[in-house]
Structures are given as C-alpha cells and as structure tokens.
Amino acid sequence: MSGIDSNIGGFLSETTEIEQRITDTKSNITRIQEFQGQILNSTSTSTSNSAARERENIIANTRNLLIECKDRVKKIQYENARVPSSDPNFGIRQQRYEYLRTKLSNVLEEYRQVESDFMKQTKDRMARQYKVVNPNATQQEIDDYVSNSDSEPIFQHAILKTNEAKNALEEVQKRHEDIKNIENTIAELAALFQELHLQVEAQDQTIINIEQNAETIAEKTEQTTQELGKATLLAKAARKKKWICLVIFILIIIIIVIVIITQLPQIRGDNSQSNNTNKTVTPALSNSPSSPSLT
Template sequence: MSRDRLNDFNTGTEVISSKIQQFQANITEIDQLFTKNVSRPADAEGAKQLEEKTRTTNSLSTEIYDRLRALTESNRRVHTKEEYDRRKLRTSTLSKQFKDAVSRFQGMQYQNGQKSKDNIARQYRIANPNATEDDIGRLVDQDQGGAFSQQLLQQARGQQATAALNSVQNRQRELHSLQESVVELAALYQQLEHLISDQDVQFQEIEASVFRAGNDIEKADSLVGLALVDGKSARQKKWFALGIVVLIIIIILIIGAAQGWFKSAA
C-alpha cells in the first residue's frame, strides 16, 4: 500500500511541476504582450489576447494551489521514513517554486501598472498640454474611466486630442485590470505562505510519528531478542537441573550397589 501511495504521489508532483512550468511560461508571455501593446494603443486584438492570457493564467494559478493543498493533505498518510523524506523534499520544492513564480507575476503586474499610469499621463498631456499634476493624478489614481475622464473627452478639441483621450480610457481599463490582478496575486501569495507554514507543522508531526514508530519497532525487536535470550536461558537451566537429578540417581545407584542394597536375601 505504501508503494502505491508513493507512486500516486510521484505522479501528482509531476503534474504540478508541469503546470508550474506552464505558469512561468505564461508570465513571460503576458509581459511580452503587455510591452507590445504599450506601443500600440489602438490594438484591440492585442488587448483582447492579453486579457485572455491573463485570465487563463489566473485560473491556472488557482488550479496549482488547489493541487498543492490536496498534496499537503495526502502527506498525512505517511508511515515510513523513506516516504516521509521523499514527500517532504518534493512538496517543499514545488511549493517554493510556485511561491516564487507568484511573487514574480505580482511584481511584474505591479510594474506594468506603473507603466500604464505613465502612459495615461503622457496621453493626457497630449490631449491637454495645460493639464496640472493634480488633474493627471486624479485621472490616473482616482477616476479610472469615470465621470472625470468622460468630461475630459467631451472637452477635447481636435482629432489628436480625441484620439489621445480615447487611448487614456483604454489604458484606464487596462490599469484597473492590472490592479485587480495584483490584489488577487497578493491574496494568493498569502495563502501560499499559510500553506507552506502548515506543511512545516505537518511534517514536524509526521516526523515525530515516524520516529515514534521507529522506536516502537526497535523496542519490539529488543523485547523479542530478550525473550529469545530468556527462553534459551530457561531451557539451559531446565537441562542443567535434569542433569543434576540424573547424576544424583546414578550416585544413589552406585552407593546402593556398593552397599548391597540390591542383592537378593539368602
């Protein structure tokens, strides 16, 4: 049974490892798509592609976390030191790899959000060269596609200004999505922190249990050995006592023969 569990564990960790690699590849692709779209404000297809890739990557991150959590629960069935050692190393390695990948994704999305803010500010300055820093700050940090940006769009004059403000609105939606992504990834990172902490506690409990089981086996072996020694000693004592009895009988017979105890009466 233990060998079957270990095989299931190995299969499960291979799946998780493969999905973490896909997650890491998706992060790189998302960053490349974002960089490409920054230089193409009107690229609706590119924006859609970026949105879809981000959504599938977020779903993948949830799946990986759920698999790691299930793996953690399955570790409670460990009974041997061999299985414990293998599970601890593999589980800890995968959890750290995923945690590092989530941290990288979170940092990347935050940086891309800052780039989007810079882009919004730049586009707005094109539409309104007289804009104050307060106007830009309000547009970037507070409004994000609301009434203020609508008002600016209505006040825009000229084709370039209108195009720039349209680009501002597109970037505001993009920024909002990035900020949501950062919040979600921060929550996932915290969940991973708790999961890894739970794994450490669990493995300490498992290690203590396996150690106790090993000690119990050693004690049992020791008791069996003592029982065998005691049994052997008891048998030796029994044969020694029997030998003494036989010797006494022989001595009595010899003395009796010498004294004529066994001669027939004349």
C-alpha cells in the first residue's frame, strides 16, 4: 500500500519507540513535581532558584516530548485511517493506536493535574506572604492580588518598609511569573489533549477516501486482469480444442475417403460379375422348349 509501511514489524517498532517516549515524559513529570516541592518548601532563596531553573529545563524538554509523541500518535491515526478493514494487520494497528492514545492522554492529564496543584499551592503561599506583610488585608484583597499581578504597585508600596518585606515582594513577583507560566502550560496541555482526540481532519479524510478508492480500483483492476488472464487461457484452450476437433474430423473424412477408394474396385468387380450372371441366365430361359398348348 503506497505511503504506508506494510511491514507490521516496522509498525510495532515505531509504536514501541513512542511508548518509551511517553514513559520518558511521565518520568519528567515526576521530576517536575519533585522540583516544585523544593520550590514551595525551601527556605533558601538560592535553593529555590536552582530548583526553579531545573524545573524550567525539564518543562521545556517535556513540552518537546509531548509534541513529538502527539505528532507520532496522530501519524499512526492518519495511516490507520488509510488501511482497509480487510487488511490482516488492521486489528493490531487499531489496538496499538488506541493504547498509545490512551497512555498519552493519561500522561497529559497527570501533568495537567500536577501543574494545577502547583498553581494552587503557589497561590496559597502568595496569600500567606501577603497576609504576613499586610495583616489587615481582606480576603478579597488577597484574592485580587493573587489573581491579578497588576495589583503589584499597591502591594509594593505597602511592604517596602523592611528588608523582609522587600524579599517577600521579590518572592511574590517570581510566583506571579510562575503562575503565568503554569497557566500557559495548562493551556498547552489542553490544546494537545484536544488535538490528540480529534478525528482526522476533513481535508485529510477526503484524501484518505480518494486513496482508499484508488486502492479499491487498483484491487478490482488486478482482479479484472486476473480474470482476463483466465479468460484468455480458456479461450486459447477452447481454440485448441476446436483445432483438435477439426483435425479429428478431417482425419475421419480422410479415413472414410480411403476406405471408399480402397473398396470401390471390389464393389465394381462384384457388380460386373453380377451383371454377367444375369446375362447367362436370360438366354437359357429363352432356349427352353415351349409348353404344349392344349387343344
């Protein structure tokens, strides 16, 4: 089949590689979660910053892995859509595709949950810090600031009175940046999840239908060619039989002619002898004495 690796061994090798990449992604998510714990629980700024850098590096790598896995799973979906259901490998191709899509979907959901939890924990920490430096803040003010980084100038003005407050402001600013990045990551994960579960696009489906029709036509053409080949052989056999019958008929005619030719002199001789016998009998009858007449 054009454009599709008909070797099931190659297909299974590809799906095994994809599965390993998904497993690598899952391991990355575990490491991301560990670094997030260090960021939230560390009392050392240097330790927290180091963990944040490591986390960003792993996030970048994980993003690339997820996009790669999604593209490769979608490629299998696209290829499977062009494989006729009569193909002997159709069942295993579909099973492997569904398995990989489910596995990748679960990893995406796990990652989304990890990021959502980290965002909630980050907001909780920001709220506690805000309340420490501004004990009189209402819950609405805290919620507004945590949700909206535009409130920074007000918060900054309130807490710049001490070095501790300055450090708190710097920490809160970092956390605001973290929240933005987390929100972007969650949005990316949602887009990947949605794309992963989309059916083959309408344009691709049109191409697939054309290719399937072309393959069907090719198969029918091949069948027709085979039938024509059989018909040709049968026609040749029929003509051969006709020639054989004609030869046999001619041979029979020749044999009859030969028999007639060979028997004709004998027949003529028999006829001549019969005629001579008749001539001998006739005079004898004419010479015999007449019967006496009655007076």
